[in-house]
């Protein structure tokens with residue numbers, strides 16, 4: 001059977017966001033897509049929006065037809081999913097995993113062909129953000145270019161070393177969640193101090209955050225420069241920045257440490273899973 005489809009196995013938060021964003025951006029036509037996921041019910045809306053998509057009966061049926069295959073299952077499901085499909089992959093099937101917690105060497109034990117590990121981000125849904133990418137030596141240049149072209153249709157792409165994935169993920173794919181948490185905390189304090197409702201304060205923060213990102217982008221300005229422009233010497237912003245600069249480095253260091261520790265634990269447990277195969 002000629003493999004020419006683009007397959008997606010797993011249609012959860014990230015796999016769903018990635019597939020819908022790529023389709024909306026026109027990265028490839030719906031008629032090229034075959035998708036399978038554990039709870040097929042979740043594909044109903046997708047199929048309604050893109051009737052040309054093929055919903056496969058199971059993972060093997062999706063893998064059998066795919067020249068490019070995205071594995072978007074949860075980290076602990078990568079090994080079982082790969083074990084299920086490995087004998088229908090051929091040496092040219094370009095496998096892509098979105099699971100940072102799965103080491104490339106582990107995947108290569110089960111599937112020895114072209115493999116790319118990517119770290120996408122939910123904000124691809126807004127056509128923004130950076131996807132981190134690391135190809136193995138078997139991915140031919142044309143396939144690298146093709147995958148990167150697709151990802152660039154929904155944001156930026158940075159090719160990095162696998163050893164940079166964890167900290168890189170913190171700066172890109174985890175950061176929308178961290179930023180949401182920071183803004184939430186900031187808005188809560190502002191609401192309490194100013195007599196705003198939580199929703200009013202959140203709205204003020206959201207508009208300001210969006211405008212700040214837009215201004216930085218439009219002016220190609222760096223963070224330090226914007227800080228200097230807003231914080232007039234002796235003014236209230238300067239007083240606030242002084243507190244942040246004193247207290248935040250330690251907090252953020254702990255944020256990275258906690259996250260990297262979790263990454264490491266997950267990596268160890270998936271490594272065990274793959275070695276037991």
Ligand SMILES: NC(=O)c1ccc[n+]([C@@H]2O[C@H](COP(=O)([O-])OP(=O)(O)OC[C@H]3O[C@@H](n4cnc5c(N)ncnc54)[C@H](OP(=O)(O)O)[C@@H]3O)[C@@H](O)[C@H]2O)c1
Pocket residue numbers: 009010011012013014015016036037038039042059072073074075077080081098099100101119120121122173
């Ligand atoms: N969320 C993010 O922002 C983000 C960003 C970058 C990378 N990632 C990585 O992406 C991976 C998936 O994360 P997620 O947040 O999308 O998780 P999720 O929402 O749980 O999605 C996983 C999807 O895979 C399906 N699935 C599980 N086992 C399967 C199997 N054996 N065969 C077919 N489908 C299967 C699940 O089906 P059910 O619907 O039945 O549960 C679910 O739809 C993780 O490794 C995560 O680290 C996530």
